[in-house]
Amino acid sequence: MYGKILPLLLAASASLFASETVVPSLIIGGGVGGGTAAIYLSRAHFQPLVIQGSNPGGALAQSESVENWPGALLVRGADLMDQIQAQAVASGAEYRNEEVVSVDFSKRPFTIVTRSVTHPQDLKTYRAASCVIATGSKPNFLGIEGEQEYWGRGVSNCAICDGSLYKDKRVGVVGGGDSAVLEALYLANIASEVDLFVRKDHFRASDETRIEALRAQSNVTIHFETELTEVLGVESGVTAVRLAQGKKVALDGLFLAIGSTPNTALFKGQVKLDEAGYIVVKEGQETSVPFVYALGDAIDPLFRQAVSAAGDGARAALAIQSKLSAQAPALIAAYRKVDLEKPLKQLASVIEVATRVQFEKELRSGELPVVVDFYATWCAPCKRIAARLESSAEQLKGKYKFLKVNVDEMGDLMKSYQIRAMPTVILFDKKGTLLEKKVGIEEIGDLLLHLEGAQ
Numbered sequence: 187m188y189g190k191i192l193p194l195l196l197a198a199s200a201s202l203f204a205s206e207t208v209v210p211s212l213i214i215g216g217g218v219g220g221g222t223a224a225i226y227l228s229r230a231h232f233q234p235l236v237i238q239g240s241n242p243g244g245a246l247a248q249s250e251s252v253e254n255w256p257g258a259l260l261v262r263g264a265d266l267m268d269q270i271q272a273q274a275v276a277s278g279a280e281y282r283n284e285e286v287v288s289v290d291f292s293k294r295p296f297t298i299v300t301r302s303v304t305h306p307q308d309l310k311t312y313r314a315a316s317c318v319i320a321t322g323s324k325p326n327f328l329g330i331e332g333e334q335e336y337w338g339r340g341v342s343n344c345a346i347c348d349g350s351l352y353k354d355k356r357v358g359v360v361g362g363g364d365s366a367v368l369e370a371l372y373l374a375n376i377a378s379e380v381d382l383f384v385r386k387d388h389f390r391a392s393d394e395t396r397i398e399a400l401r402a403q404s405n406v407t408i409h410f411e412t413e414l415t416e417v418l419g420v421e422s423g424v425t426a427v428r429l430a431q432g433k434k435v436a437l438d439g440l441f442l443a444i445g446s447t448p449n450t451a452l453f454k455g456q457v458k459l460d461e462a463g464y465i466v467v468k469e470g471q472e473t474s475v476p477f478v479y480a481l482g483d484a485i486d487p488l489f490r491q492a493v494s495a496a497g498d499g500a501r502a503a504l505a506i507q508s509k510l511s512a513q514a515p516a517l518i519a520a521y522r523k524v525d526l527e528k529p530l531k532q533l534a535s536v537i538e539v540a541t542r543v544q545f546e547k548e549l550r551s552g553e554l555p556v557v558v559d560f561y562a563t564w565c566a567p568c569k570r571i572a573a574r575l576e577s578s579a580e581q582l583k584g585k586y587k588f589l590k591v592n593v594d595e596m597g598d599l600m601k602s603y604q605i606r607a608m609p610t611v612i613l614f615d616k617k618g619t620l621l622e623k624k625v626g627i628e629e630i631g632d633l634l635l636h637l638e639g640a641q
């Protein structure tokens with residue numbers, strides 16, 4: 187019976203997408219959910235293409251210690267994400283350093299347009315027989331004066347990324363949810379004092395054990411019914427916050443933990459969203475559009491766990507396998523024939539500085555202006571900007587020298603140049619005089635574009 191039907195199905199499916207090369211399955215987002223979908227689909231020989239976006243590894247990659255991943259007592263988020271990606275790639279998945287700029291799910295094959303993360307002017311169009319949305323969510327902001335001005339200079343939304351910069355200093359945390367409690371607990375072990383500002387008279391957080399642990403910390407003060415109206419500071423960073431009651435509280439850093447918004451704006455009008463912008467899915471992760479699946483924090487305001495996103499990823503992948511099984515062989519055969527563009531070759535034009543003496547020597551050699559990347563191995567945004575810096579260094583060879591400094595190994599340099607957030611890039615002239623200091627991916631990207639454009 188199958189012997190007769192299968193060739194007919196294959197012929198039908200091949201003709202469905204006859205005139206173009208179609209990716210059997212395209213995954214938008216390279217976090218834990220997207221990565222798990224990639225593992226399952228690649229093991230089933232679907233050769234998924236993962237558009238990993240500007241935040242490789244997703245939210246989990248920013249977590250210094252993951253303690254609730256089954257089978258691992260304690261694991262660094264970035265290491266876990268590297269392993270998930272390696273596992274998917276070993277079975278045939280391909281990761282692209284691109285982000286999606288638009289999708290058209292109105293007809294199959296779906297159209298997905300991307301731009302390169304390192305060269306934003308480079309656009310590509312893909313056609314996909316199925317699509318998995320695994321774009322996660324992003325943190326919310328207070329919208330108060332000084333918040334953006336001191337962003338990266340004392341204001342942060344990631345204690346795990348930036349907390350170590352506040353050893354023996356006084357920091358504040360805003361929020362009353364589980365994230366705020368976790369961040370305050372994490373910071374209590376590093377900072378001398380932690381002030382937690384909760385706008386209601388009670389916590390929203392549900393983990394009583396953690397709340398008790400927080401109350402037991404002698405260096406933590408919990409301020410209920412307290413809202414912030416302004417972040418105050420000087421050139422080098424935050425010095426205080428102003429409360430709605432008018433009182434000032436002196437602080438060296440402020441961490442926001444006030445919830446998040448799903449990264450689903452791209453999909454508005456394409457798939458059904460709920461009022462808060464989360465994608466609505468049916469059993470099996472399918473969205474309102476057949477062959478489009480969604481998972482993880484993009485659909486889930488409540489649990490938002492790595493392991494639940496992974497479970498969603500497995501479900502979406504299995505649903506795709508079952509739904510596409512008739513079309514898959516023809517699609518995959520056609521896809522294999524395509525000479526896919528090879529990933530950018532690894533460049534190594536950035537010199538890693540190992541000692542202060544080497545740093546001074548390179549900086550003051552008088553040959554070229556110098557761009558210095560201050561990074562840390564635990565900082566996910568640093569990883570993102572590293573590829574961009576390598577590509578810039580290659581383009582600007584002979585015009586600028588590029589150095590990188592691991593701040594955990596060269597704490598004296600970090601102090602000398604007042605590095606208060608990661609990544610920070612400093613531009614020096616030929617004589618070693620500081621010209622510009624840029625913090626965060628956007629500012630650094632703008633600086634590099636400027637240097638590239640000016641050559």
Ligand code: NDP
Pocket residue numbers: 327328360361362363364365366368384385386389390391392393413443444445446487488489490
């Ligand atoms: P939540 O939405 O749970 O909490 C956000 C907190 O920020 C609330 O206390 C809210 O106050 C406060 N807030 C929001 N806007 C402002 C503002 N403008 N000014 C002051 N305060 C503000 O977000 P979370 O990120 O904490 O958690 C999200 C989900 O993830 C939750 O379901 C949580 O349980 C879960 N989670 C679970 C963890 C775990 O290990 N099990 C860890 C972290 C999160 P209000 O209460 O007044 O609205």
